[in-house]
Amino acid sequence: MKDFEFLHNVTIGQYLPTGSVIHRLHPATKMLAAGLLVTALIISATVSGLLLVLVLTGVGLKMGRIPIGYAARGIRSVVPIIILVAVLQILFATGSDSGRVLWEGWIIKLTPRDFLVAGTTALRLVVLVLVITFFTLCTASKELTHGSERLLRPLTRIGFPAHELAMVITVALRFLPILSVQAEHLVKAQASRGADFGKGRMGLFKRLYRMMPLLVPLFIASLRRGETLVLAMEARCYTGGKDRTQLMRFQAGRTDIIAICGTGLVVGLLLTMHYSRLDEIIWTWLN
Amino acid sequence: MERFPLRKIVIAGIMSAVAIFLGATGLGFISWFAGVSITIMMVPVIIAAVMEGPVVGMTVGFLFGLFSLIQAAVAPKSPLDPIFVYPWLSILPRLFIGPVAWIVYSSVKRLNLLGRSRSVIAMVLAGVAGSLTNTILVLGLLGVFYLGYTDWLTWPWIGSIALANGLPEAAAAAILTVAVVAPWQGVEHGRRRSRLVDDKE
């Protein structure tokens, strides 16, 4: 019966372990590279830059021994939504009155510029989604703890509790599977005494009240487990901070330096393309 | 370590996990009609803030935001999801849910004139305030940055969503905050007896 097992395997993205050179990078490197790329893509959206990142992500996937088809399947669900947004934008976008008009009627006016703007937006979203997907494919969720702790370490000098934040992330990630088991148990227990969790048509608040037998104990049981965890960690004399050693050690090596430099170069290129208005130049040249 | 006792770290981690869990399983969305659904994913943020203070609330809000950013990219559910890959829409507003909920909770709790039910009133208002913070900031930023992203993304549309989704979400957040925090803190409220009718004579 699938009804009661749907809660299992909560994953953030999909990790595909291949043991490649990309997978073996220090978690902090992967997080930093992904973060830099996403930021650059958000600041600048030039068609030329996006195409560059698209090609480079392809190369990255190859190096990560992740089949391109596999990664593409991941973004398949996003594409219809992006196309919808793009079409709406082409049909209804206003403002760009200058230039040629391809077709005009009713409230719709099509200009080549509309297509460019819509195309850029759509492409940017596809590339962003692809980059984030690539990141989740090559980074196990447990690496995030180490990565975030390493990345935030410089901030400890100004008093930022980097270690504590990393610990919060660890607790959260470790707790997710426990939460799934707990929720499954509660769904079964309440169904056994007649709860139906609001299938069928009903008002919003009636539906919320039908969910209460699951939601309330889920929160309470989580808080209880939290209390137990605090006691258990205190009993084992847990003290956080920078002097704490780790069972799993990640050593940053030459590949990490190369990866960071490479990403830096790409980000630099993207920003140059953006501020030199490369797209505009190509566009006028094409016209 | 003194500034951040273990309890705060653990509660922050656990409530973040609950927020992520609600999002990943779809339990955090309560469908209404015609595919419209409200979210209760901000409830763990509010509960964390009410129980452990603004910093814990902000931490849970941050992780909840980060998760919704990834979720928007990897498994979008609505036409607007793709623009939630931008951190100022998915993360920034969520940072404020906890602190606002905490400010409201702690100041209302101090009002003596409300009598002994003041801590429950404080929980209700914290739920409402936290949830409205989410609604107003997300939709407000959407309006400021993306007006005309598509033609229907206009202020009247944003206003109608704020009313249609924001108000029920605020009510749901208030109900859940009280339902969880009151028993946890051993606060009795309301009828003070079960709903069973008397069956004698």
Place this chain on the structure above:
Amino acid sequence: MNDPIVEIRNLGHVYMAGTPFARKSLDAVSLAVAEGEFIALIGPTGSGKSTILQHINGIYTPQTGSVRVLGRDLGEPGTDLTLLRREVGLVLQNPEQQVFERYVGDDVSFGPRMSGMSGKELTGRVRWAMDQVGLDFKTYKDRPTFALSGGERRKVGLAGVVALKPRILLLDEPTAGLDPAAHEELLECLARLRLQGTTMIMATHSMDDVAALAERVVVLDKGRAMLDGPVREIFSRADEIRSLGLELPVATAVVHELFGRGIGIRRDVLTLTEAEDAILVALGVRI
């Protein structure tokens, strides 16, 4: 023997079927239960005890083989499982976790309320259920659930299922984690329910509970029923039981130990009183 009210034939079950986490939990189990029987399911962790219980009240529907309960074929797609669950109550492990209402009376009344009962009838039903589990109705009905002790809360959870007046009561580790006094009270409560004619199937690790309550034992191992018979007979096969990694009831273990040391003593002993008798007979004090 009457027609069985539970009839399981060649039941197989794979947990999380079709995912990388698939795990076989039942492998062709057959079991027939007659009305009014008290059956104990014993076996090591992961032997399939809980999975069988969850098949009997329709949480799981059979993947292979068949399950018939109270004349209904649970493999049939049209079977109304919500109706079935009102007649077949399942008390999962740690039933205290499923308590979600603010007041004891409301939580116990949840099941009957969901089946449409209300008013004085509902109050009467709650009173009856609370009596059965040994919670005084007047004292506890308006008590906030958060103010209960662990043992009381578990009784409330149990009462919430008993309130459905099920013909078959399924219990998963009902006494696990209770202190000795609460344990004793719970056993009394189960004995009381059994006197009402309720058919009971209990999965447990406590052999003393089995000896105290059950009349028939089914021993499971790796998703198969290895032994099935009257309690006295099964526990006299000490070597087979131990080879499956299971314990004997304390009293049984004592007389087996004495027998092993060359003392002529009868070994079909289940309770401490019987053991005392047997020892006195063996010593020649009593005939």
